[in-house]
Amino acid sequence: MKVETEVEPATEVGPATGAVSDSPETPTIRVVATHAEIDESERIAPAATRAAEPFAVADGEAVFELDDLSCYYGSFRAVREISLSIPRNQITAIIGPSGCGKSTLLRSFNRMNDLVDGASITGSVRYHGVDLYGAGVDPVEVRRRIGMVFQKPNPFPKSIYDNVAFGPRVAGFKGRMDDLVESSLRRAALWDDVKDKLRSPGTALSGGQQQRLCIARAIAVEPDVILMDEPCSALDPIATLKIEELMRELRETYTIVIVTHNMQQAARASDVTAFLTMGDDRAGHLVEMAPTDQLFTKPANRTTEDYITGRFG
Amino acid sequence: MASTPRTQAMTAADVVRRSIEGGRVDWRSVAVEGLLVGLLVLTLGVLAWLLVVVFVNGIPVLAERGLGFLTSPLAARADEAGVGQAITGSLWLMGFVALLSFPLGIGAAVYLEEYARDTWSTRLVNTVVRNLAGVPSIVYGLLGLAIFVVALGDVVGPGSTSGRSLLAGGLTMAILVLPIVIITSAEALRAVPGAIREAAFGVGATRWEVVRSHVLPYAAPGIFTGTILSMARAFGETAPLILVGAVIGGFNVRYDSVLETLQGRYTALPTTVYDWARKPQDFAGNVYAAIIVLIAVLLVVNALAIYLRYRFERRW
Numbered sequence: 001m002k003v004e005t006e007v008e009p010a011t012e013v014g015p016a017t018g019a020v021s022d023s024p025e026t027p028t029i030r031v032v033a034t035h036a037e038i039d040e041s042e043r044i045a046p047a048a049t050r051a052a053e054p055f056a057v058a059d060g061e062a063v064f065e066l067d068d069l070s071c072y073y074g075s076f077r078a079v080r081e082i083s084l085s086i087p088r089n090q091i092t093a094i095i096g097p098s099g100c101g102k103s104t105l106l107r108s109f110n111r112m113n114d115l116v117d118g119a120s121i122t123g124s125v126r127y128h129g130v131d132l133y134g135a136g137v138d139p140v141e142v143r144r145r146i147g148m149v150f151q152k153p154n155p156f157p158k159s160i161y162d163n164v165a166f167g168p169r170v171a172g173f174k175g176r177m178d179d180l181v182e183s184s185l186r187r188a189a190l191w192d193d194v195k196d197k198l199r200s201p202g203t204a205l206s207g208g209q210q211q212r213l214c215i216a217r218a219i220a221v222e223p224d225v226i227l228m229d230e231p232c233s234a235l236d237p238i239a240t241l242k243i244e245e246l247m248r249e250l251r252e253t254y255t256i257v258i259v260t261h262n263m264q265q266a267a268r269a270s271d272v273t274a275f276l277t278m279g280d281d282r283a284g285h286l287v288e289m290a291p292t293d294q295l296f297t298k299p300a301n302r303t304t305e306d307y308i309t310g311r312f313g
Numbered sequence: 314m315a316s317t318p319r320t321q322a323m324t325a326a327d328v329v330r331r332s333i334e335g336g337r338v339d340w341r342s343v344a345v346e347g348l349l350v351g352l353l354v355l356t357l358g359v360l361a362w363l364l365v366v367v368f369v370n371g372i373p374v375l376a377e378r379g380l381g382f383l384t385s386p387l388a389a390r391a392d393e394a395g396v397g398q399a400i401t402g403s404l405w406l407m408g409f410v411a412l413l414s415f416p417l418g419i420g421a422a423v424y425l426e427e428y429a430r431d432t433w434s435t436r437l438v439n440t441v442v443r444n445l446a447g448v449p450s451i452v453y454g455l456l457g458l459a460i461f462v463v464a465l466g467d468v469v470g471p472g473s474t475s476g477r478s479l480l481a482g483g484l485t486m487a488i489l490v491l492p493i494v495i496i497t498s499a500e501a502l503r504a505v506p507g508a509i510r511e512a513a514f515g516v517g518a519t520r521w522e523v524v525r526s527h528v529l530p531y532a533a534p535g536i537f538t539g540t541i542l543s544m545a546r547a548f549g550e551t552a553p554l555i556l557v558g559a560v561i562g563g564f565n566v567r568y569d570s571v572l573e574t575l576q577g578r579y580t581a582l583p584t585t586v587y588d589w590a591r592k593p594q595d596f597a598g599n600v601y602a603a604i605i606v607l608i609a610v611l612l613v614v615n616a617l618a619i620y621l622r623y624r625f626e627r628r629w
Contacts, residue, residue: 110515112511112514112515115510115511115514117430117431118431140517140518140519141517143514143515143516143517144516144517145517147515147516148511148515150508150511150512150515152508154506154508154509154511154512155512156509156512156513156527157509157531157627166513166516166518166526167516167517167518170516170517170518170519170522170526171516171517214512217512217516218515218516220516221516221517
């Protein structure tokens with residue numbers, strides 16, 4: 001496959017060398033090259049544009065610290081050697097093209113991938129310093145502390161009340177359930193819509209309301225982190241804005257990690273963005289992670305720039 | 314000047330019109346359709362003829378004897394013999410099926426679908442269960458004969474029954490429908506979307522909590538439908554019961570002792586039909602009347618299953 005790629009000359013090959021450049025004014029040259037002809041390291045991080053330093057989170061501020069995390073389904077590696085830190089009380093967006101392992105990465109944060117036959121990881125995911133995949137870690141408790149909102153709204157086919165109350169019940173909640181249900185629905189900005197029909201089925205709500213119900217269900221167990229796997233991909237723009245507004249409010253209390261296919265959403269709603277892409281082995285890897293405004297205005301990496309300007313993906 | 318292209322356009326339109334308005338009859342399609350309708354009529358015709366014969370011969374007996382036919386015990390004289398014991402025996406057999414194969418079958422299905430990892434041994438078990446559901450019922454009869462009547466005869470049916478007891482028949486039936494219960498339950502469990510399980514796991518539920526609070530309740534209508542149909546199967550099954558001793562002579566209903574009833578002789582509706590069919594001509598009316606009762610019960614059970622399926626069906 002022929003691809004047209006803009007390659008910036010390395011630093012020592014400045015405009016002065018002119019011989020390879022069509023005009024001395026433009027420092028870039030246009031070459032047509034095949035994938036194979038471009039050296040992998042150059043394609044992903046040309047020396048001239050390499051980020052000065054990787055995104056760092058201050059000590060004690062990191063909720064998750066990933067160290068060389070690779071995720072496998074059987075022998076297929078879906079995620080390759082990712083190291084990054086997720087900051088507390090911020091919204092971290094994970095963006096990247098389809099199939100680059102964003103969801104797999106997210107699901108390794110609360111051991112949701114354990115439910116898939118043949119899924120395994122190497123490397124480590126530390127949560128407040130504790131290795132989530134270490135011996136003696138109870139995945140059930142992990143998932144209670146690290147809640148999840150899914151791509152398609154998936155309320156239980158039960159009443160709105162029972163949708164919210166299920167998590168606290170299995171967690172052995174002893175307080176007043178009515179109060180907890182109300183406060184969870186309020187925090188999910190759904191209370192006013194549903195306060196008169198708590199006994200009607202959650203599946204009868206609109207798509208956006210269902211997704212807010214799922215958020216209420218997630219926060220009812222008082223988690224520390226909320227993972228969102230493309231939570232707005234099945235919603236219309238107005239419902240999407242409501243969810244984004246809600247995310248900004250929830251950030252005060254929770255750490256949020258959101259996988260999104262929608263770059264505008266990441267740019268609008270997140271504080272920090274991680275960009276993943278995949279190589280020829282189809283394993284996703286981290287290209288760049290930076291504060292969102294920086295990543296979208298001054299990407300340190302050529303691949304990131306190509307992606308956010310819509311050249312691929 | 315413009316006439317040349319205009320003529321060409323007309324010609325093109327004519328060609329199109331001729332090809333789509335040709336009005337030819339596709340005789341091959343007509344022939345195939347006629348053949349298929351013919352086959353359908355033939356099949357339904359045979360079935361209808363059977364039913365007509367049964368009803369024409371059976372209704373007079375039912376009309377004459379009324380409830381008496383349903384309650385009378387087996388007897389040597391045709392005009393005294395009824396299906397009372399046969400119905401009681403069949404209900405006992407259904408009870409065995411409900412009591413034994415439902416918990417075992419549903420439990421096995423929950424394990425296979427919700428707990429077992431997808432390994433070669435799980436796949437082997439699934440394949441074996443599927444094949445067992447297709448094994449002819451007479452083979453289960455032989456199994457029951459070998460295990461319950463011969464090997465365990467002294468426990469299952471001591472004394473004159475020599476092992477051919479209600480217990481032997483019930484256990485055989487329970488084993489016979491077990492694979493069907495497992496398969497239908499597993500299918501109902503599989504129909505519950507994975508997203509529901511993920512949602513429940515996502516708020517910190519254990520696997521058992523996910524199964525108990527969500528998967529099983531949502532799969533229940535499908536499981537009920539399948540189990541009711543398996544009861545209907547047990548109700549209509551004949552061959553294995555003949556091997557494990559139904560019919561050999563009446564039915565001991567001992568209301569004072571459940572154990573003696575279980576260890577005693579028994580009969581069932583379809584085996585009674587079989588038995589009467591071999592008797593002299595004067596039993597012919599009884600045979601048809603018993604078949605009507607059998608068909609009526611099966612229709613009611615199947616209708617119940619269909620009603621439950623539509624009443625509680627969940628669309629995801």
